[in-house]
Structures are given as structure tokens and as C-alpha cells.
Amino acid sequence: MSGFTAILAPWLAVLTAAGVLAFLGGLAFAAGLALHRHLRDRRRHELLRPEDVRRRLLALAARPDLPALGPWPPVDELADLVEETASVVRGDLRVRLCERARELGVLDLLVRRSRARRVSLRERAARALGTFLELDPPAVRAVLLRLLDDREGAVRIAAAESLLGDGGDLPRHVAAHLRHDPAFATAAALRAFERLVPRLPGEAAAILADAADPRARLVAEAVARMRVHALLPAILAAFPRSRGDLRLALVRALVALDHPQGFAALERLATDPDPLVRLAALAVAAAEPGARIAPLVRRRLSDPDPRVAFRAFVLAADLGLLSAAEAAGRAA
């Protein structure tokens, strides 16, 4: 054996052994993985199909007792099916469905899931628990209120949306709770507030009264979208103190409520020396298109700032204010 061979031989033997071990280990791992998967798939295969479970759930909900009906899917799969099924039934049937699901252990599972490490599990639990609010168990309320403080915004939003579905005083808790929540400075918040604002005009007015409250803009947006006339006095009261985005939202709300002060403010914004403010005014006008904004749009067609003029041109075209010849000329 040469020196080269003598030096290398032990290292190569180690390398060979490691390679053989890696080979066998890799295949053994893959076989184990396949076995694990096989057992899981077989368990799933033995279970009822989701549509059968839904049918059985509904049939069960229609009966006063809880008969033994053979095997059910594991409770974690049942939970999703219950939520899905409950979303398409109403009234007594829905209540009974929830009662049956509670008897099958779904509610306990959701409460456990509300403490899970995985965000998606907590979020789904928060949504599904909303289904059980009709049973009004204190445990559900407590869990949902706890989830309002979850570290993940998505979970807080899900919990808030579930609580907003309650016909009692829970929406008030949500309104009080979500103050300064950064997760609610998003579009999801707007949707939640849209549902909240018409139902809680008192709270919404209180929010509007505080110009520093980040939710004030959301409330104003919701008023504009949903045309909540009950909040017109609060909007008018908030208007003089408002600045920036809040002011724009209030103007939009006033325009949406067809209030003359809104159009006057919009007119002022549309003639502001800052072209960005004029652009914002046109954005408000675009959100509330109608004959009353036509003169304002027409005047902006000759705006010295090309961006404003272009936006006005697009809006005018949308409103049908331009003849074909005029449109072609301006486009050129």
C-alpha cells in the first residue's frame, strides 16, 4: 500500500460508512414517512365524507335527542364542518345544531384551539366560536373577549367580527376594546366598524368627538359608505376641528349625506393651492359621483396641474360630462 493510500484509507472508510448510513437512513426515513402518511390517509378514508357529515349534522339538529349514529369524524374536522354548516342555517335549527356540536365536543375543542400556538388555529377558533354565541355560554364570551387581546391582529379581527354578530351588549365591548389597536387601522377594521356604526350611534358619535382618536376617520368613512343619517350632527360637530385625512373623510361623509356644507367644503378643497389637496378632493368626488359634483369636476378640467386635470378628465368621462369630440381633443 502506497503512502497516499495509507493516509487516505481510514478517511475514505469513514466517508464510505457515512455514505452508506446516509443512504440507508434516508430510505428508512422515507419509508417511515410513507407509513405515517398511509396510516393518516387510511384513517381519513374510513371516515365519513364531509357532505355526509353535514347531512347527518342537520338531521341530528332536527331531533331533540342525541342518538348513537355510529362513527363521527375526529372532533377537529367536525369543528370546521359545524362552522360551515351553521353559516347556511338560521333560527332554531342553527341553535340545535350548535347544541349537538357542543355535545359532540366541538365547543371544548374550539376553546382549546383558542390557546393554540398556531395563529391560523386561533383565528379559525375565533371565527367558529361566533357560531356558538347564540347558545350564550359565558365560556364563549370570555374566550372571545380574551382573543380580543391576542398578540396577532388577524385573531383580534376574527374575534371582533364574531362578537359584532352578537345581538346583545358585546359589540359595545368591542368598541371600547379596539381603541388604538393597530390591526384595526386596516381595511378589515373599516368593515368591522361599518357593521358597528349604525348599531351604536352613541359610541360612534363619541369617537367622532375626539379628533385624535384614530378610529374617527374609520367612523367617518363608514358613515359615508353606509349613509348613516343619524350621525350627521356628530359629523358636523367634528368638522371644524378636523385636519388631514379625517377632514377628507368627513367631507366625504357630508357629501354622501347630501349636506350642503359637504359640497361647499369639497369646493374649497378643490380650489386649494396644494395640488395634492385638489387631487384628494377629486378622489372624494369620485367616491360620491353625481350631478352635484359635475360643476366642480368641469372647473378642474383646466387645472394648471396636469395630474389634477387628468384626474378630472377621467372623472368627467366617467360621469359622461364630455362629448366625444371634447374627450378626443383633451386626450390628445
Place this chain on the structure above:
Amino acid sequence: MSAPAPLFLALGQMVALTLLGVVLFQQLLYGVLLLVALLALILRPPRRTVRSLWTELAEVAPSVSVLVPAHDEELTIVESVRALLALQYPDLEVIVVDDGSTDGTLARLQAAFDLEPLPGPRVWHLPKAPVKAVYRSRNLPRLRVIAKEQGGKSDALNAALELASGELVCSVDADSLLEADSLLRAVEPFVRDPRTVAVGGTVRVANGCRVAGGRVVEADLPRRFLPLVQYLEYLRAFVMARLAFERLGALVIVAGAFGLFRREPLVELGGYRCDTVGEDFELVVRLHRFMRERGASYAVRFVPEPVCWTQAPERWRDLARQRIRWHRGALETFFLHADMLLWPRAGAPAWLGLGSMLVVDVLGPAAELLGWLLLPFLWWGGAVWTGFLFAWLALCVGFGVALSCAALVLEELELGRVPRAADLLRLALAAVVEHLGYRQFVNACRMVGHLQYLRGATGWGRIARRSFDGAVIRS
């Protein structure tokens, strides 16, 4: 047999040792990537449901322009565009570029989507081949079609890029199939981290899947050997390597079949380069260079969940053409930007991304192929002994199989898209069998790519593919 000459012995041993060293280094690199991918998987935030993503992103998601270059795609184009228009995304436009098709691609689009020409002349800056017309759909305002003379995929993408109005652009191959939620998932990093300039998703082999309406409705494994082994290769590349490189901040490849970019830096860069066949790879490396030259804080991300399905070649000849082209493209990019390796500010993308490419794409395949060819001769000539051959086999096959199996585990943990338990075993078997000729063949193709690069070859070559209902669509 007479004793070997000392010179032959010394030379043979030196060569054998060098080859072994290079392949060992390559396998160690893969091993490190595997560990990093595992770590990345553990630390990754949990997978979000589509519903929760939609709730959160529906009104804040940036607009996306999907760019679809198409050349002679008449059999699939209408179905593909319909599927793209139906993606779950709140603000989406689709721009199809008919890149000088000689079949009825444009006519099919016109008939299916009621296209009308957009008025007015337009000065084009990015595409080189002349643009003949731009159309918009009368009933689908989100769809526009550019008809231009043939200039290649990059030129077509550049034309679409110039017309795009979205904040983000998504390049998609006309024959690729996106999952309905893929855009929503891929856009998430752009919303969460405004520094993100590019995001890549996972690409999977669609051979064997059941496809309807431009969507994969039933995922399955390829039945034929060649696409099956490529399925495994894609797993290793996406589930393991991309995830690891992303974690290390060294991701330099975003697959051309499905990648999202911020539009502005792309336009500033001048779009895709038309003088390389690895335009997707080159673009990402150039993007890194561009951002680093400006000292900008940025990120290139990889998200495993958004899945794009693509067809893998089913014939050896087509596979060879594809791999030669890929390798040539990789070399073109590597040598175009090799100076970044010496650049102090280049950081992880150059030193880890391009550096690992030097090992895995330039040195590794050559060493592996030469090893399989030379070692039997050296053993027969007495320069290396039997133990050396066993070590070589253990290194190439043993560690190779172990890495493939580990990629399977990652896939099962991460996506779980392998349909059945038996399929996991088939893939494990494929991991063994691929060493009995397939890997050597692919490495030989890479060497041909090397030679073509050195000779300055250009062009894409044509690959036979099938439409998803089985008909051959190109040859």
C-alpha cells in the same frame, strides 16, 4: 497486469482526489442548505388560510399586472388566460404578448375575448422587436393583448412590462398553471415588508395531474420515469435550496415560470435582457446589483405556498435541450456578474448565491461526470483502489439519496402536496434510480452547455410539450 507507471499513478491519484474533493464540497454545501431550510421551516410563521389573507389584504393589496409571453400557444392560450383572469386577487390585470406567433394564437384570443385595438400610436422604449398593435377586451377591461414581431421571451416580457400599470408585475409562462390563491400568497411579503422587491413561488411538475379550465384539479405524480425524476429535482430545488438561500439572504433565482417583482425598479433597470437565455436568473442578479449599488435596503423573498404547475420534458432529447439552455443561461449570468464576487458591498447574494453556483453549476457537474468516466479507468490502471471507488459511490449515491429523502420530508412538512403514501415511496425509489444514468446524463448536458457557452451559441431550441389534455403542442 504490470505495475502502473509512477507518473500515471501520481497523476491519476491527484485527479481522483480533486474530483472527490469537489464532490464532497458540493454535498457538504447541500447538507448545510438542508439544515438551513429545516431551520427556516421551523422559524417560518404559520401558514395562513386564504380567507384570512383575503380579509387582511383585500383592500390594501397592491395592483398586479400578470405578464404572459406567448409564442405559438393556440391550443392552450384561451384556457390559460381565462384561468389567470379568475385568480383570487382583488386588483389584477393580465397582459398577453403574442410574440410573433405563426399559428392562430392571436386569432384565438380575438375570438374568445372580443378584442378591439387601442387607439393612438405609442413610442415603445423597452421592447426591441416592433410592436404591431395593442388590443383590449371589450368585455373584460382587465385584459390587454400586445401583438408584436418575434423577439424572444425577454422582449415580449419587456413589451408587457412597459404596458403594465400594476405596482407589481408577475411573469408567468403561457403554459404554466397558477393555483387560484397563488397571487394572494405571493403578494403577502410585499405588503408585510415594503423593502421586498421580488418574490418567487414554488414550481411543480404538472405531468400526470388532471387539468380542467386552466387549473390543476387533481394533483398526481407523473407516471413516466423522466418527469418523475424531474419532480424530485424540483422538490430539491424549491423546497430545500430556495428556502435556504432566502433565509441566508442570498436568493438569486426567481423562477421565470412564476415570479413577482416591483415594477418600478424593473423598468429603471431596463427590463429583461434579451441577449441571454437565462433572463429570469439574470434579472434577479441585476436587481441585487442595482439595489446594492444604490445602498438601498431591500429583500428578495421565496414563499413556498404559492404553487405554479409546469410541464416537464418527457423525452430525453427535450430534456437535453432544456438543460443545455438552462446551463448556458446560468453561465451567461454568472460570468456577466462574476465581478460581484470581488465587490465588497456585494454581500450574501454574490458570495453565497453566485459562489454556490460556482460549486454546484460550474465545478460540481464537471467533477461528478469526470469521476464517473475516469475513476473506473484509474481503478483498472491501479491508480486508485477499490475502497476509493466505494467512497465515491457512497458520496455520490449515498449522500445524494439521503438529500433527496430529506427534501421529501421537508415537502411533507411544508406543503404536503405529494398525493399518496405510495407516491412518497416511488419518489424515494426515483431518488435511487436517478443515479443510474439520469444524473450522469444531466451532467453531460451541462457540459454541452459549457461548450456552447464557450462557443457563444445563442437561441432557445424547441421543446416538445403536450397540451394539458394530452395533445403534442410543440416540437
